[in-house]
Amino acid sequence: MLKTDADAADIGSVEFFKRAKARLNFDVPEGLTDASIIPVTGDAGNDRMIQIVAQERPIRPAAVLIGIVEHEQPTVLLTQRSAHLNDHAGQISFPGGKIDPTDASPLDAALREAEEEIGLDRSFVEPIGYLDLYATGFGFRILPTLARVKPGFNLKINENEVESAFEVPLAFLMDPANHQLHSKEFRGMERSYYAMPFAERYIWGATAGILRVLYERIVLT
Template sequence: MDTLLQALRPLSAPPEGPAWNHAEMNEWLGDQARLPAAVLLGIREGVQPRLVFTVRDARLPAHAGQVSFPGGRSEPQDADAVDTALRESEEEIGLNRALVKPLGFLDRFETISGYCVTPVVASIATEARLYPSPDEVAEVFEVPLTFLFDPANLRRYTMEFRGQQRPMAEFVHAGHRIWGATAAMLCNLLERMDRA
């Protein structure tokens, strides 16, 4: 856990400027403005710390059925990315923000859907109860950090997208496929920890 904490950007210095994959996304999106968003990489405390994921509802218009971190678009009333991540987590998985301790940030990430996402890493108290919002989330599940930190569980491959080859990464745990932006953010964490 100490290695993870040392890899994070401090809360006092949130990431600014272009995301780490900005040049790649410019090839797909051009110079259009990216919408601000934030996600919560919530680490459930305990003997075996676990990272919290959601499975998006199959009826959603975008990214239906995919595994993601709780989070979403920033709203005008949000004070900052931490506020966005906590508000969205409360809405999506019923996470009481009083039981969350923000720890730091990963590097920002741009998505093909036009968002610039700030990943907020936080610890979640053991007693926090999580339950999916039926309108947005089909399931909440947790994956041990030891699984995600084991290089044997990271699969890299290429995928054709709009006629071009894109490097991709994925993890598969207990029948859940973690890929796309979610896996890319996990890879950023591993790289910052010198584990990728």
């Protein structure tokens, strides 16, 4: 969880997508729906929290879209959730949400949610593969879908779900110097979490954790 490489942030767009296509696939992990399989994060406190949550509440399968917009300097497409929502109100997140029974796959769920939340037309999206399964203290099992997004799209924000959509340079988010490691207590156990503040945006929790996984899987050799 604490592996770093200060030179890794220099990876270019071509090399990033080349590595992503070589290292990712669309195999759905059993832990997405099987509560007996506990995703391992490498943080003992965090892993123990996930074990406890899995025993106390039903797991909630979800999918998100990590959209890398292929500008000359690539960016990551993120949203700020509406303040009135029950889960993670006002937080920075990826487009995405719970996987519905009618979704053909987690990929389909991620694309559907991106269309519903921010109006991202899937014709602009080239899916590349799933990242590692990410579990949260709220019982969510999140399967992130990495995708290349062509510029030129027009967004239509669904204000019932998100307040805004914005882009952050991929180079900033993949630079380990910007990965702050914080900690807090959960039932007497210390657990760590990442934060990646960018301008006025405070990126933390599951979103920052997933970005850290992206760094470790694709950028860090």
